[in-house]
Amino acid sequence: MLSAEEWTVILLSLKVGGVAMAATLPIAFALAWLLARVRFPGRVLVDAIVHLPLVVPPVVTGWALLLAFGPAGPIGEPLQRWFGVSVLFRWSGAAIAAGVMALPLMVRAMRLSIEAVDRRLENAARTLGAGPWRVFWTLTLPLSVPGILAGAVLGFARSIGEFGATITFVSNVPGETRTLPLAIYSVLQQPDGDAMAMRLSAIAVALSLAALVASELLARRAGRGLHVL
C-alpha cells in the first residue's frame, strides 16, 4: 500500500503534531485561564498577540521564528551556548513552528470552556472550606476538561497541517522536517508525483476530518454540561 518513504512522512507528522500539541497544551491552558479569569491592564493586547499567528501570513511567523531561534537570535544563541542545541533544520523546530501556529486555536477552545465553568459552584466550594488551589484542582480544571481535550485535538490537527511557517523556519528536509503538507508540496514538483500526492492528501484529509469530528463531539459534551471525568 504505502511506501517506506510515505510511512516516514506520516510517522514524522504524527511525532511533530503530537509533540507540538503536548508542549503547547500547558502554555495554551495558562493563557486561556488568564484571559478568561483575570482582569489586568494589557489584557486586550495579550489576547491580540496570542491570536496573531491566526492572521499573520505564516511565512512571516516562520521568518520571525528563524530570527528568534537562529544562531544569533535571542533564543537560539543561549540554546546553543548553554545546551549545545539548535532546532534549525530539525524536527524539534518543526514542532515549535506547529505549536506556535496551533496556539490560538487551542487557547480559544480552552478559554470558552473555562468561561463556561459555573462560578457559583466555585463559590459553593469556597464556603465549604476550599482555598483557591483546591477550587482550581477539584472544580475549574475537571469541569473544563472537555474544552481542554477539544483544544488539544484541534491543535494536533492544525499542527499536522502546518506548512508555511515550517518550511520558512526549518526548511524541507526529508525524514527530519518533511511533514505531510511539505511532502505533498515536494511530490507535486515532480513530473510523476501525482499518485503519491493523492495518497498523502487522502491521509491528510482523513486525519483532519477525524480530528474535527472528535473536537466537535467533545465541545458538544462540554456545552451539554456533561463531563468526561
Add this chain to the structure above:
Amino acid sequence: MSFEIRVAKRLGETDIAIDLNAGAGATVLFGPSGVGKTSVLNMVAGLLRPDAGRIVVGGRMLFGDGVNVPVERRRAGYVFQDARLFPHKRVAANLTYGAAAGADVAAVTGFLGIGHLLDRWPRSLSGGEAQRVAIGRALLSNPRFLLLDEPLTSLDRARRAEVMQAIEHIRDVLMLPILMVTHDPEEAERIGTRIVRM
C-alpha cells in the same frame, strides 16, 4: 449573640442596609424579592464585600474594623437556593467535599434520609433530594452557623415537609445558629425563632 450584622451595600440601583442582633435559634429574613436578602447572606458568607459595617457571628468578627475573613475560613454552612451540587462528583463525594477526616457521614445522611443516594450523580436527583444533599454537604463541613437561601422554594408540598423537618432538627437538636431567607410567610412562621422584615 449569634448574629450581629450591621452592613450597608450599594448594588446597582439598590441600597441594601440591615442592622440585626439575633440570639440562638433560627433568624428569618423575610421580605419581597429584590430587597437584597440573598445579598445579606452572601456578605455573611464572605462572597460579597459590604461597603461598610461589621459582621460578627457567635462572637467571632468576620468583617469590619479592618478584618475580612476569607470565605473558606468563615466556616459558614451555606445552602443555596439552587443546590449547587458539583455535577462531576457523585453524591457521596459531594457530601464529603468539605468534611474533615472522621466526620460522621452516616449520622447526617440518616436524619436527612439520603443514605440510599450516595452512589447517584447529582443530575439524577429530584429537587428535594438535591436540596437535602446540599444541606448534608453544608453540615458535614463542620460549620459554626448555617445560611439557608430559600431552601424550600423549588420543592413540592411533600418535599417541603421533609426539608422543613430537617431544618427544625438542625435548629433544635444540633443547635446551630441559622440565618434563613424566605419570602413565604408560612415558612417564616414555622422555622423562625424570630423574623426580621426587610
